[in-house]
Amino acid sequence: xxxxxxxxxxxxxxxxxxxxxxxxxxxxxxxxxxxxxxxxxxxxxxxxxxxxxxxxxxxxxxxxxxxxxxxxxxxxxxxxxxxxxxxxxxxxxxxxxxxxxxxxxxxxxxxxxxxxxxxxxxxxxxxxxxxxxxxxxxxxxxxxxxxxxxxxxxxxxxxxxxxxxxxxxxxxxxxxxxxxxxxxxxxxxxxxxxxxxxxxxxxxxxxxxxxxxxxxxxxxxxxxxxxxxxxxxxxxxxxxxxxxxxxxxxxxxxxxxxxxxxxxxxxxxxxxxxxxxxxxxxxxxxxxxxxxxxxxxxxxxxxxxxxxxxxxxxxxxxxxxxxxxxxxx
Amino acid sequence: xxxxxxxxxxxxxxxxxxxxxxxxxxxxxxxxxxxxxxxxxxxxxxxxxxxxxxxxxxxxxxxxxxxxxxxxxxxxxxxxxxxxxxxxxxxxxxxxxxxxxxxxxxxxxxxxxxxxxxxxxxxxxxxxxxxxxxxxxxxxxxxxxxxxxxxxxxxxxxxxxxxxxxxxxxxxxxxxxxxxxxxxxxxxxxxxxxxxxxxxxxxxxxxxxxxxxxxxxxxxxxxxxxxxxxxxxxxxxxxxxxxxxxxxxxxxxxxxxxxxxxxxxxxxxxxxxxxxxxxxxxxxxxxxxxxxxxxxxxxxxxxxxxxxxxxxxxxxxxxxxxxxxxxxx
Numbered sequence: 001x002x003x004x005x006x007x008x009x010x011x012x013x014x015x016x017x018x019x020x021x022x023x024x025x026x027x028x029x030x031x032x033x034x035x036x037x038x039x040x041x042x043x044x045x046x047x048x049x050x051x052x053x054x055x056x057x058x059x060x061x062x063x064x065x066x067x068x069x070x071x072x073x074x075x076x077x078x079x080x081x082x083x084x085x086x087x088x089x090x091x092x093x094x095x096x097x098x099x100x101x102x103x104x105x106x107x108x109x110x111x112x113x114x115x116x117x118x119x120x121x122x123x124x125x126x127x128x129x130x131x132x133x134x135x136x137x138x139x140x141x142x143x144x145x146x147x148x149x150x151x152x153x154x155x156x157x158x159x160x161x162x163x164x165x166x167x168x169x170x171x172x173x174x175x176x177x178x179x180x181x182x183x184x185x186x187x188x189x190x191x192x193x194x195x196x197x198x199x200x201x202x203x204x205x206x207x208x209x210x211x212x213x214x215x216x217x218x219x220x221x222x223x224x225x226x227x228x229x230x231x232x233x234x235x236x237x238x239x240x241x242x243x244x245x246x247x248x249x250x251x252x253x254x255x256x257x258x259x260x261x262x263x264x265x266x267x268x269x270x271x272x273x274x275x276x277x278x279x280x281x282x283x284x285x286x287x288x289x290x291x292x293x294x295x296x297x298x299x300x301x302x303x304x305x306x307x308x309x310x311x312x313x314x315x316x317x318x319x320x321x322x323x324x325x326x327x328x329x
Numbered sequence: 330x331x332x333x334x335x336x337x338x339x340x341x342x343x344x345x346x347x348x349x350x351x352x353x354x355x356x357x358x359x360x361x362x363x364x365x366x367x368x369x370x371x372x373x374x375x376x377x378x379x380x381x382x383x384x385x386x387x388x389x390x391x392x393x394x395x396x397x398x399x400x401x402x403x404x405x406x407x408x409x410x411x412x413x414x415x416x417x418x419x420x421x422x423x424x425x426x427x428x429x430x431x432x433x434x435x436x437x438x439x440x441x442x443x444x445x446x447x448x449x450x451x452x453x454x455x456x457x458x459x460x461x462x463x464x465x466x467x468x469x470x471x472x473x474x475x476x477x478x479x480x481x482x483x484x485x486x487x488x489x490x491x492x493x494x495x496x497x498x499x500x501x502x503x504x505x506x507x508x509x510x511x512x513x514x515x516x517x518x519x520x521x522x523x524x525x526x527x528x529x530x531x532x533x534x535x536x537x538x539x540x541x542x543x544x545x546x547x548x549x550x551x552x553x554x555x556x557x558x559x560x561x562x563x564x565x566x567x568x569x570x571x572x573x574x575x576x577x578x579x580x581x582x583x584x585x586x587x588x589x590x591x592x593x594x595x596x597x598x599x600x601x602x603x604x605x606x607x608x609x610x611x612x613x614x615x616x617x618x619x620x621x622x623x624x625x626x627x628x629x630x631x632x633x634x635x636x637x638x639x640x641x642x643x644x645x646x647x648x649x650x651x652x653x654x655x656x657x658x
Contacts, residue, residue, distance in 0.1 A: 287616060312373075
């Protein structure tokens with residue numbers, strides 16, 4: 001069953017129209033039943049036109065200069081390598097009110113103004129599981145629209161790293177020049193996930209400090225167990241102001257992709273990610289239907305009073321309703 | 330049906346035995362079916378012996394000195410007010426490898442050695458939804474064991490704040506002396522959740538800086554909408570080294586509890602939390618049973634290959650399996 005609106009949207013999308021891309025992402029983020037069906041149709045269409053990008057996750061603590069780095073790196077890729085660059089951001093801490101007081105997305109306005117770039121701030125996540133819900137699908141849509149480098153930005157703490165790690169080909173950890181004390185703020189788990197660690201702000205009075213920090217991390221990575229069997233965590237320095245180091249960083253990424261493509265790790269990683277993506281959606285779909293089931297709603301409302309009064313523990317009440325659901329008829 | 334092991338555990342628990350408390354928490358964290366049943370029995374027993382504590386959530390960015398503050402505040406409450414203090418920690422970023430390189434739990438070893446304190450590091454969360462799974466139940470167990478101040482620590486970014494906010498009576502945001510730029514690292518949503526904002530490290534050369542920061546935040550909170558109708562966000566300074574400010578902080582907490590108890594907000598908040606706790610458990614229980622149902626397992630395994638090959642979008646595959654489950658028979 002073909003939907004003429006979706007037909008048109010898909011055609012506009014694969015012609016590279018950025019406004020169609022924006023509308024497509026809004027569609028897949030929608031929670032209305034009608035939109036959910038259309039979004040599914042659009043995504044199925046995009047299966048054949050997606051996959052041909054390098055998906056790069058970028059993380060780092062607040063203040064490390066992620067937006068400035070992405071702005072500089074994006075411009076570099078567009079100007080020096082004729083790339084089309086999409087930036088997606090995941091920020092789980094913005095769900096309550098929609099962002100920080102001093103929103104830093106404005107710093108990427110410069111990149112966003114390039115016709116070869118596409119910048120999309122945080123999707124409206126909401127619930128715990130939903131942090132990354134729209135982002136995986138947004139990657140496919142960006143690829144269908146012809147973007148060949150996708151940068152997925154996230155903040156440097158919490159579950160969002162794991163979510164992003166699970167949707168990218170290469171994971172980049174951005175750190176700033178500083179003493180070894182900084183290690184306290186960066187969890188070992190995050191370092192283990194990194195394919196490349198980049199010391200930002202390697203310019204001016206911070207340059208020698210950056211060299212020292214890079215040396216420190218180069219040693220530190222020797223003590224940790226990397227996630228990928230055929231890649232050694234690389235430590236580099238860049239300046240997002242002068243652009244120094246961006247060329248070398250990109251060459252490293254190309255070398256990473258070539259190597260992983262050749263030994264099969266690239267495709268194996270994406271297949272695994274597809275499987276987990278399916279499992280994630282399966283749980284979300286089941287949850288959505290559980291939540292809207294009349295049977296469950298009625299049973300649950302009977303337990304509400306005793307739970308509220310503290311007469312039954314919430315866990316016991318939940319088990320009773322679940323038992324009823326599975327033993328019905 | 331009474332279980333003699335659980336009988337004994339419960340008796341030991343309400344006698345205040347810390348080792349019984351440890352074992353009880355381990356029991357409720359267990360994922361084995363046998364333990365899940367015993368855990369439920371234990372929790373139901375604890376309903377009558379729980380609830381008589383002040384539950385305090387503590388958050389703040391890495392490096393702000395949470396552990397040092399909790400250590401100092403815990404000792405103060407034990408020594409000056411004869412309290413029994415339990416500390417529970419939620420750290421979603423530690424799920425991959427179990428913590429930071431320089432694990433900061435050792436800083437609380439001092440408090441943990443007091444016989445009037447109980448310190449329990451991160452529960453083994455794992456999945457996205459499970460960050461706080463065992464912690465709510467652990468609060469009840471700590472209360473049954475006679476602990477009357479429960480401190481629940483979490484890191485300053487991400488979904489874990491919302492989870493903790495939803496299980497405490499009072500939410501405390503710890504910040505460090507610094508320029509207004511620091512606001513960038515603290516999301517507006519977190520500030521809105523705070524009942525008390527505490528500037529830590531107000532001592533030595535940082536004291537004047539701390540005063541300035543406190544003044545800055547006192548102004549900033551004027552611009553945000555607090556979550557509780559009858560409480561104005563309070564900004565204070567403490568030194569975890571000299572102990573200055575701890576007395577005033579505790580008095581503020583007592584004033585908060587008295588006021589909320591009198592106007593009914595205290596109980597209303599806990600009732601709402603119980604309801605959401607029930608909803609959470611209900612979804613988890615149903616999901617657990619559906620996931621392990623043979624029907625879903627078979628359907629899902631049929632979809633795995635086409636998903637892996639990129640022939641079907643994971644979302645579409647998930648919807649098909651969910652449709653089959655809910656429309657069967």
